Structures are given as C-alpha cells and as structure tokens.
Amino acid sequence: MNLTILILILPLISFLILGVWGKWLKPAQAGLLGTISLALVTLLSYYTAWQYFTMPRTPEGTFETLMPYNFTWLAFTETLHFDMGILLDPISVMMLVVISTVSLMVHIYSLGYMHGEKGFQRYYAFLSLFTMSMLGLVVATNIFQMYLFWELVGVSSYLLIGFYYTKPAAVAASKKAFIVTRFADLGFLVGILFYGFYAGTFTFSPTQTALVAGGAAMLPLALGLMFIGGAGKSAMFPLHIWLPDAMEGPTPVSALIHAATMVVAGVYLVARMFPLFIAYAPETLEIIGWVGAFTAFFAAAIACVQTDIKRVLAFSTISQIGFMIVALGVCTGSDPHEGGLGYMASMFHLFTHAMFKALLFLGAGSIIHAVHSNEMKDMGGLRKYMPVTHITFLIACLAIAGIPPFSGFFSKDEILAASFAYSPVMGWVMTGIAALTAFYMFRLYFGIFWGKEVEVHGSHKPHESKLPMTFPLMFLAAVTCVAGFIPFGEFISSNGQAYHIHLDLTVAVTSVVIAVIAIVLATLIYMRPAQPVADKLAKNLAGLHSAASNRFYVDEIYQFVTHKIIFRYISTPIAWFDRHVIDGFFNFLAWGTNATSNSIRNLQSGQIQQYALVFLLGALALILILLLTF
Amino acid sequence: MEYYLIVSAIMFFAGIYGFFVRRNTLAILISIELILNATDINFAVFNRFLFPNGLEGHFFALFSIAISAAETAVAIAIMINIYRNIRSIQVRNLNEMKW
Amino acid sequence: MGLTLETILFFVLAAFITVFSILTVVTTRIVRSATYLLFVLLATAGIYFMLGYTFLGSVQIMVYAGGIVVLYVFSILLTSGEGDKAEKLKRSKFLAGLGASVAGGMIILFITLTHQFGPTSTPAPVEVSIKSIGYALMSGDKYGYILPFEAVSILLLACIIGGLLIARKR
Numbered sequence: 001m002n003l004t005i006l007i008l009i010l011p012l013i014s015f016l017i018l019g020v021w022g023k024w025l026k027p028a029q030a031g032l033l034g035t036i037s038l039a040l041v042t043l044l045s046y047y048t049a050w051q052y053f054t055m056p057r058t059p060e061g062t063f064e065t066l067m068p069y070n071f072t073w074l075a076f077t078e079t080l081h082f083d084m085g086i087l088l089d090p091i092s093v094m095m096l097v098v099i100s101t102v103s104l105m106v107h108i109y110s111l112g113y114m115h116g117e118k119g120f121q122r123y124y125a126f127l128s129l130f131t132m133s134m135l136g137l138v139v140a141t142n143i144f145q146m147y148l149f150w151e152l153v154g155v156s157s158y159l160l161i162g163f164y165y166t167k168p169a170a171v172a173a174s175k176k177a178f179i180v181t182r183f184a185d186l187g188f189l190v191g192i193l194f195y196g197f198y199a200g201t202f203t204f205s206p207t208q209t210a211l212v213a214g215g216a217a218m219l220p221l222a223l224g225l226m227f228i229g230g231a232g233k234s235a236m237f238p239l240h241i242w243l244p245d246a247m248e249g250p251t252p253v254s255a256l257i258h259a260a261t262m263v264v265a266g267v268y269l270v271a272r273m274f275p276l277f278i279a280y281a282p283e284t285l286e287i288i289g290w291v292g293a294f295t296a297f298f299a300a301a302i303a304c305v306q307t308d309i310k311r312v313l314a315f316s317t318i319s320q321i322g323f324m325i326v327a328l329g330v331c332t333g334s335d336p337h338e339g340g341l342g343y344m345a346s347m348f349h350l351f352t353h354a355m356f357k358a359l360l361f362l363g364a365g366s367i368i369h370a371v372h373s374n375e376m377k378d379m380g381g382l383r384k385y386m387p388v389t390h391i392t393f394l395i396a397c398l399a400i401a402g403i404p405p406f407s408g409f410f411s412k413d414e415i416l417a418a419s420f421a422y423s424p425v426m427g428w429v430m431t432g433i434a435a436l437t438a439f440y441m442f443r444l445y446f447g448i449f450w451g452k453e454v455e456v457h458g459s460h461k462p463h464e465s466k467l468p469m470t471f472p473l474m475f476l477a478a479v480t481c482v483a484g485f486i487p488f489g490e491f492i493s494s495n496g497q498a499y500h501i502h503l504d505l506t507v508a509v510t511s512v513v514i515a516v517i518a519i520v521l522a523t524l525i526y527m528r529p530a531q532p533v534a535d536k537l538a539k540n541l542a543g544l545h546s547a548a549s550n551r552f553y554v555d556e557i558y559q560f561v562t563h564k565i566i567f568r569y570i571s572t573p574i575a576w577f578d579r580h581v582i583d584g585f586f587n588f589l590a591w592g593t594n595a596t597s598n599s600i601r602n603l604q605s606g607q608i609q610q611y612a613l614v615f616l617l618g619a620l621a622l623i624l625i626l627l628l629t630f
Numbered sequence: 631m632e633y634y635l636i637v638s639a640i641m642f643f644a645g646i647y648g649f650f651v652r653r654n655t656l657a658i659l660i661s662i663e664l665i666l667n668a669t670d671i672n673f674a675v676f677n678r679f680l681f682p683n684g685l686e687g688h689f690f691a692l693f694s695i696a697i698s699a700a701e702t703a704v705a706i707a708i709m710i711n712i713y714r715n716i717r718s719i720q721v722r723n724l725n726e727m728k729w
Numbered sequence: 730m731g732l733t734l735e736t737i738l739f740f741v742l743a744a745f746i747t748v749f750s751i752l753t754v755v756t757t758r759i760v761r762s763a764t765y766l767l768f769v770l771l772a773t774a775g776i777y778f779m780l781g782y783t784f785l786g787s788v789q790i791m792v793y794a795g796g797i798v799v800l801y802v803f804s805i806l807l808t809s810g811e812g813d814k815a816e817k818l819k820r821s822k823f824l825a826g827l828g829a830s831v832a833g834g835m836i837i838l839f840i841t842l843t844h845q846f847g848p849t850s851t852p853a854p855v856e857v858s859i860k861s862i863g864y865a866l867m868s869g870d871k872y873g874y875i876l877p878f879e880a881v882s883i884l885l886l887a888c889i890i891g892g893l894l895i896a897r898k899r
Contacts, residue, residue: 606725609650609658609822616646616829623836631849634776635841637743641750641769643834648754650826651818656805657759660766663797664750667773670789678780679849685865688782688857689874695785696881699792700888706804707896713808 001051001068004086004139007044007096010037011132015125022121034124035107038131042100049093053491062496065089070141079201085141090492091271091347095138098354099261101479103131105472106256109362112468113252113369123163127256130156134261138268142202143192143226146269150188150233153265154181157257161249173245180242184232191225198222204272206279220281227270227288234266235318236325237295241555243318247310247374251365254310259317259361260354267324267350274343274494278334289329289422293429296322298552300436304443305538305548308374309364312444313357316400319437320353326430327415330422331494340494341421344501345414348488352407355483356396359476363393366469367448370462376444381453385462388470390449392477397445399480401438402515407484409512410501416511417504431511435518442522450527634675642668655712655719659705666698738779745772759809763801770794781856 014037018030025033058064070085107127114120133152140146155178162174196202198215199222235243246258257263270277270288277285296319303315327346332339366389371378383390399408412434420427464470489499525533538545547553603614641664648661670691677687713719746769753765770793777786869875 606727608721608724609826613650613825613829616833620829620833620836623840627836627840631846632842633739633743636838637746637776639834639837639841640747643830643837644750644754646833647826647830650829651823652754653818654759654809656801656808657754657762660762660801661754663766663793664753664769667770667793671773671776674777674780674782674785678782680846684872685857685862686872688785688862689865689877691782691785692788693874693877693881695788695792697884699797700885702797702800703892704888704895706800707892710804710807710896719808 001048001066001088003044004048004068004088007041007048007100008086008132008136008139010041010044011128011135013037015128015132018121018125018128022125025121027115027120030121030124031107031111034128035104035111037128038100038104038107041131041135042104045093045096045100048088049097052088052093053090060496061498063090063491067141077200080196082144082202083142084145086139087141088139090496091268092138094347094351094492095268096135098351099131099134099138102260102354102358103127103134103256105358105362105476106252109255109365109469109472110250110252112466113365114250117250119163123160123250126156126159126163127253130160130257130262134265137265142204143195143273144202146272147185147188147192150229150265151185153262154178154185154233157181157246157262160253160257161246163249163253167248170248173242173248177242177246180239181232184239185229187225188229188232191222191227191229194218194222194225204276206275216280219276220284223273223277223281224284224287226273227266227284230266230269231291232266234263234321234325235295236266236291236322237298238554240295240299240318241558244311244314244551247308247314251310251361251368254314255358255361255365258314259357263317263321264324264350264354267321267328267346270325270328271343271347274328274331275334278331278340278494282332285329285331287329289326289426292322292325292329293426293433294322295319296326296433297429297436300433300440302548302551304436304440305545307376309367309376309379309444309448310361310374312440313360313364316360316437316441317357319433320349320357320400323412323415323430323433324349324353326426327418330418330426332422334495336489336493336495336497336499339421341414342418343494344489344492344499345411345418347492349411349415351488352399352411352480352483355476356399356406356408356480359392359396359473359480360400362469362473362476363389363396366465366473369465369469371454376447378454379448380451381449382462383449386464388464388473392473393449394445395477395480397441400441401519402434402511403519404512405481405484407480407482409508410484411488413503413508413511414501417507420504420507427507431514434511435514438515438518439522442519443526446522446526451531631675631679634671638668638671638675641665641671653720653722655709655721655724656706658721659702659709663698663702666694670694735779738775742772742775742779745769746776759805760802763798763805766801767794767798770798783856784859784862 014034018025018034022030052063052066055064066088068086068088070083070087073082073084075081107124110123110127114123117123130153133149133156137146137149137153140149158174158178161177162170164170192202198218199211200215232239243258243263247254249257299315299318299322303312303319306312306315324346327342327349329342331342334340336344366386367379367382368374370382370386373379395406399406402409402412404410416427416430416434419430487501489501491498493499525531525537550556603610645661645664645668648664649658652658652661673687673691673694675687677685677691681687709719712724716723749765749768749772753762753769756762756765770789774786774789774794777783777789865872866874866878
C-alpha cells in the first residue's frame with residue numbers, strides 16, 4: 001500500500017523530465033519514456049486494486065477505507081484543516097484502474113498517431129501531467145485537495161486542447177474550455193468555503209462533520225454549489241459548450257480527457273460526496289438527477305444531425321455522462337436494495353463507458369488518420385479498407401447501444417432499473433434517450449463504414465493503421481466484451497456491502513427491444529448509399545434540423561449575453577473607470593512629481609553665486625526667526 | 631563703539647554684494663577679502679572696547695589675517711589652473727563638476 | 730564725545746572705507762577693483778592704529794596690502810588683463826544681490842544697534858607693547874597662543890606646497 005505514492009510521483013517525474021529536457025530528447029525516446037512510466041503506473045494500479053479488493057472485509061461487510069498517506073498541511077481548527085494524502089476506497093481504486101488503463105492505451109496509440117508531429121515531446125509531457133492530476137484528484141482525502149487537483153486537471157486540459165497552438169480555432173477552444181470550467185469552479189470554490197464553514201470540516205464522511213448551529217440547513221446550498229463546479233467539468237447543460245469545441249485537440253487527447261477521465265470528474269465528485277448528499281441534501285440530489293436527464297436528451301438530439309464524427313462522439317459523451325448523473329440523482333437512500341442502486345449503476349457505467357468511449361474515439365482517430373478529414377461526407381465504405389477499426393468500432397457501437405453481451409448493456413440496464421425504481425416517468429425518459437443513443441451511433445457507424453465511397457486524394461486509398469494504433473483498439477474491444485460480466489456490485493455499492501446484481505427482466509427486455517428497433521431504423525435509413533428517407537426528414541423538419549445542427553443556439557445565447565449585455569453595460573463602464581479614474585489618479589501623482597521636480601531643478605544650477613545667495617537668504621531667515629521669537 | 635560696527639557692517643555687506651554680483655572669479659575673491667577684513671575690524675573693536683584687559687580679539691584678528699593670506703594664495707593658484715584649462719575665469723563657466 | 734581729532738580721523742577713515750569698498754564691488758574694471766581694495770586695506774590699518782593695535786596694523790599693511798593685493802594684481806594680469814568688459818549685468822542678478830545685501834544689512838544693523846553691549850570703556854588708547862604680544866604668542870599657559878601659532882605655521886607650509894603643486898607648469 002505504501003507504493004501508492006509512486007502512482008502519483010511517476011507521472012510527475014515523467015512530466016518534469018519531458019518538460020525540461022524534452023527538446024533534447026528524440027521523439028521516440030520521449031514517447032518511450034512517457035509510455036514506460038505510465039505502464040509502471042498501470043501495473044501499480046492493478047496491484048493496488050488486487051491488494052485492496054482481496055483484503056478481508058470489515059465486520060460490517062464493507063471494504064475498509066485506507067489512507068496510506070495523509071498529512072495536515074494547514075490547520076484552521078481541530079476539525080477544519082487542509083490535508084494532502086491518498087485515500088483508497090472502492091471507487092477511488094476503481095478510478096485508478098480506469099484512468100491508468102485508458103491513459104496507457106492513449107500513450108501507446110499516440111506513438112503511432114502523433115508520429116512525425118511537431119512538439120511530440122511536449123505532448124507526452126502534458127499527457128503525463130494530466131494523468132498525474134487526474135490520479136491525484138481521485139485519491140484526494142478531502143475536498144480541498146480535490147479542488148487543487150481539479151484545477152490542475154483544468155490546466156492540463158487547456159494545454160492539451162490548445163496543443164496545435166498555431167491554429168486559431170484550437171487556441172479559442174482551449175480558452176473556452178478553461179474559462180467555462182473556471183467559471184464553474186467559482187461555484188465550486190464558494191461551495192467548498194460554505195461547506196468548510198457550516199460543516200466544520202473538509203473531509204468527505206458525514207461522521208466527521210462538526211456542524212455549526214444551523215449548518216445542516218445550509219449544506220444543501222453548499223453541496224449544490226459544489227455540484228455546479230462538477231457540472232462545468234462534466235459538461236452538463238448549460239455549461240456543456242466547451243466540450244464540442246474541445247475536439248480541436250488531437251484525437252487521443254479527446255479519448256483520454258473528454259471521454260474517459262476528465263469529464264467524469266463531476267460524476268466522481270457527486271459519488272464521493274454521496275453519503276453527504278444522502279444525509280443532508282436529498283432534494284439537491286433530485287435536482288441533479290433532472291439536470292442530468294435534460295442534458296442527456298439535449299445532447300442526444302444534437303448528436304443526431306452532426307456531420308463531424310468527433311462532434312457526434314462529443315455530444316454522445318455529454319449524453320452518457322447525463323446518464324451517469326441521472327443514476328446518482330435518482331438515489332434516495334444508501335441501501336442498494338432500497339433506492340441506492342443508482343450509485344453502483346453510475347460507477348459501473350462510468351467504468352464501461354470509459355472503455356468503449358475511448359475505443360470509439362481512438363477508432364475515430366484511426367479513421368481520421370486514414371482519410372485526413374473529420375467530416376462524414378469524406379468517408380464511406382471504409383469497411384473494406386480498415387477491418388480492425390471496423391470490427392472494434394462496431395463492438396463499441398453495440399456496447400453503447402446496450403446490446404448484450406457487451407458491457408454497455410449491463411451498466412445501462414442497471415441505470416434504467418434505478419430510474420424506474422425512482423419514478424416511471426424518469427424510467428421511460430431514460431429509455432427513450434437510450435433509443436436515441438442507439439439511433440445516432442448507428443447513423444454514425446453506417447455513415448463511416450457503409451455507403452458510397454468517396455474519392456479522396458485521388459489514387460490514395462485509405463489503409464489500416466499501424467500496430468501502435470490498432471493494439472489499443474483491440475485491447476479496449478476485448479475489455480468491452482468481458483467487462484459486463486464483472487460482478488461490479490460485489491466491489492462497489494452505495495453502502496459498501498456486497499450487492500449481488502440481478503437482472504430485472506422487464507427492464508432488460510424493454511431496453512434491448514427498443515435499442516434493436518432504433519438500430520433497425522438507422523440501418524434502413526442510413527445503410528444504403530442513397531438516403532432518401534433521411535433527406536425527406538431533413539426537409540420536412542427543416543427548422544428542427546437546423547436548430548439541432550446549430551446546437552440549439554446555446555453558444556449564440558452566451559455570446560449575446562456576454563457581448564451585448566455584460567460587456568457593454570458592465571465591463572465598459574468599469575474599464576472606463578479603471579483607465580480614467582484609477583490610472584488617472586496615478587498619472588496625476590506622476591505628473592505632480594514631475595512638475596515639482598522640474599520647478600526645483602533650477603536650484604541646482606552649478607552657479608556658485610546662486611548657491612551663496614540661497615545660503616545667505618537662509619541664514620537671514622534663521623536670524624529673523626530667532627529675532628522674532630526671543 | 632557702535633560707529634565702528636556700522637563701518638564694518640557696511641564693508642561686510644559690500645563684500646557680500648560683490649560676491650553675488652561679480653562675474654569675474656578674481657573679483658569674487660576680492661569681495662571675500664572685504665568680508666574677512668570687516669570681521670577683523672569687529673574683533674579688534676570688541677577687544678578694545680569690551681575687554682580691554684585681554685588680547686583675544688587682537689590675536690584672533692592676527693591669525694585671521696595670516697590664514698586669509700594663505701587661503702588667498704591657494705585660491706589664486708586654483709584660478710590660474712582653471713584659466714589654463716578653460717581659458718576663462720567667468721564664474722558662469724564653472725558650473726559643472728568633473729564627470 | 731567732543732569733536733576731537735580722534736572723531737574727525739575716525740569719520741575720515743570711515744568715509745574712506747565706505748566709499749572705496751562700495752567702489753570695489755561696483756566698478757567694472759578689475760584692476761581698479763584691486764586698487765580700491767588696496768585703499769580699503771590701508772584705511773583698515775588706519776583704524777587698527779587708532780584703536781591702539783599698532784602691531785596688528787603693521788601686519789595688516791605688510792601682509793594684506795603688501796602681499797595679497799600684489800598677488801591679486803599679478804593674477805589679474807596673468808589671467809585676463811583688462812580686456813574684461815563683459816556684457817551688462819543682468820537685471821535680475823543685480824536686484825537679487827542688492828536686495829539680499831541690503832536686507833541683510835538692515836537686519837544686522839538693527840541687531841547691532843539695539844543690543845546692549847554692556848559698559849564700554851574709552852580710556853586713552855594704550856599701545857599694546859610688542860613684548861607682551863611676543864610673550865603671549867609664545868607661551869603655553871592659559872592665555873598663551875603657542876598652539877595656534879604652530880598650527881598656523883603648518884597651515885602656511887601646506888598652503889605653500891599646495892599652491893606650488895596646483896599652479897605649476899605641466
């Protein structure tokens with residue numbers, strides 16, 4: 001257990017070495033260094049997980065929460081202090097496994113994808129930084145440490161999205177991501193401060209709170225504010241605007257950050273504070289659930305009409321995170337049998353989604369590498385040329401649609417079961433969104449791999465990618481196939497005790513049937529080269545279609561509010577005040593000093609007679625003073 | 631006794647006026663001689679009228695004469711050196727230090 | 730006091746000093762300024778004689794009138810000669826100098842004339858004998874001036890050497 005500190009230190013060292021000396025390393029060496037350090041981290045994570053989950057359970061039947069390292073950094077009172085340490089409990093160990101696995105796959109993949117790019121060493125340095133930040137976030141012992149690593153994650157994301165810094169679109173996207181998440185983090189920080197004040201502690205467990213009087217009534221507000229921060233990072237509506245733009249970064253970055261790890265930080269935050277939510281703020285949890293549901297629907301609707309494959313996947317991610325948030329939001333108690341099922345379902349879906357979404361993105365990267373374009377209109381009929389990519393992509397699409405025996409089916413099924421247990425309305429809404437998911441994913445699949453071939457680059461036919469790129473695809477596909485059969489509830493559940501997952505047949509059958517109907521619909525519409533039905537639908541529902549293509553104009557609304565209202569009426573007067581009054585005051589001081597010094601400069605003329613004159617006048621003045629006062 | 635003091639005061643302030651007004655450095659030195667002389671008269675007068683039994687003022691004036699002679703000599707040596715360097719002894723040309 | 734010879738002599742000398750000291754600082758030609766200085770110094774020596782300090786007056790004539798004025802004349806002739814009719818005096822400088830000195834004069838005269846100096850004695854001027862001067866100058870007791878004497882002699886030595894060094898031909 002004491003080796004867990006290496007999990008954080010190894011990527012940090014790798015970042016420092018690659019960052020400082022990267023310029024003098026050859027790209028191959030840099031890539032090897034990053035990948036090897038991450039392979040060690042992955043092995044350590046697996047070892048930690050194995051050790052943790054094979055330890056005997058506590059008398060209550062839960063896994064013991066371990067803190068191999070925890071030292072007090074800054075103490076305010078007995079109970080209120082900033083700590084830095086490593087916390088091992090079921091969800092953090094699971095996250096360690098997920099993050100390190102996906103990160104390792106991305107590292108290996110990038111050896112092929114980023115081959116020959118300028119700034120290769122810088123890329124690997126930033127990847128290491130990101131991995132370290134995310135790992136630190138999940139093992140945080142208290143909310144303050146989590147916030148610290150949260151910001152580090154945001155910075156790494158900014159650096160990676162803006163990797164192609166000569167492209168204005170990439171620079172704008174990285175700024176947007178950073179500003180939106182930073183803005184959300186303002187709510188997070190206020191929430192932390194509220195929480196620290198009213199609960200008297202920064203830790204996560206309800207048993208350690210030292211509530212001040214009336215504190216319990218303010219905790220829902222504090223937790224809600226903290227969720228706002230999580231909503232920013234997890235791209236919930238209306239803070240989702242940065243994620244589609246963040247696709248300007250390299251595709252492996254999208255796979256790592258915007259599919260599997262960073263965007264689930266918000267989900268992880270809610271899961272981490274789940275006991276607090278259940279104990280103090282169950283209504284907030286309900287609100288969170290509905291926010292997640294709306295986001296899931298909103299994003300799925302937009303994804304149906306996007307033509308850039310990475311944008312489709314981005315909106316799909318937003319939608320699936322909505323699912324995870326909904327699963328947490330519908331929890332009403334901490335017993336998995338009565339209302340606490342959603343916790344386990346959310347974590348399970350997090351695990352499986354990380355795997356197949358990373359697979360989807362890496363596959364998309366492989367396709368983009370082959371056709372040198374992101375748009376679906378430049379693709380078609382690729383199944384003849386890229387068999388490995390084709391099969392793995394298909395596996396991932398089936399998983400996300402919720403078809404057994406792939407892992408997505410199991411995790412999504414649990415979410416739907418939890419939703420139905422909460423309320424039938426929520427259950428049917430989520431099922432509908434699941435159907436939409438299947439629909440647009442297969443629209444994407446058919447658009448890429450079937451349909452008319454496009455002549456790109458004249459005689460240059462697309463070809464399958466090299467081994468560094470295909471190996472991660474195959475590995476993740478294998479995981480997607482078997483992960484569904486992991487008895488997840490044995491390890492992670494809302495009260496820590498082993499929960500045996502049993503399949504609710506009504507829910508399962510309903511969801512599979514609806515998913516299959518959606519797939520068949522997509523096949524009928526999109527499989528052939530000519531798509532008359534799609535075109536007719538687009539023409540008849542033109543308004544809806546264009547609105548969805550423009551992402552329902554949320555970006556334009558933001559632009560309008562900031563430019564026309566905030567900038568014009570608030571920022572401009574403040575800027576005027578700053579420039580003229582505050583700067584003017586200091587300019588006046590400087591002018592005054594200058595004028596004064598100019599006026600007395602002539603006292604030092606070098607002319608002896610003037611000096612003597614002043615001397616005499618001074619002496620006479622002194623004499624006069626003495627004369628008049630005595 | 632006051633009449634002596636008036637005389638010496640007139641001489642003193644004539645010297646001061648000359649110090650302020652004259653452009654030739656040697657003329658300034660001459661004005662300084664006037665000032666010094668005025669003070670010598672003062673000392674001698676005070677000694678004679680207020681303390682007739684002692685000789686302090688007398689000796690002070692004596693030494694003052696000696697010292698002013700020495701100082702004049704050195705000042706004139708400096709002026710000659712300046713004249714050799716800048717060919718002018720106008721005091722308005724002597725306003726910059728060495729740099 | 731009555732119109733004794735002494736007072737007449739005093740007024741003559743006083744007028745002499747006043748007129749010539751003012752002329753010293755007003756005239757534009759510098760050689761004339763040196764000449765007027767000579768007259769002022771001679772008149773000062775006259776005052777010393779009147780006060781009974783014959784030794785002091787003699788020293789005044791020898792050193793000041795005889796040595797220093799000669800030195801001035803030499804240096805004037807060495808540096809600029811008489812071709813020193815520079816441009817007209819600036820108004821501001823003249824007024825400043827005049828104002829400062831007149832103001833100063835007024836203040837000092839006011840102080841001097843209103844101050845009570847205590848009982849003044851006007852005995853007949855007794856000439857101070859050279860013997861007592863010599864004793865005082867060379868003795869080391871309470872009213873002896875041996876220390877300043879030696880100090881002044883060292884000062885003179887330093888000034889000689891300094892003057893030579895400064896003004897030597899390179």
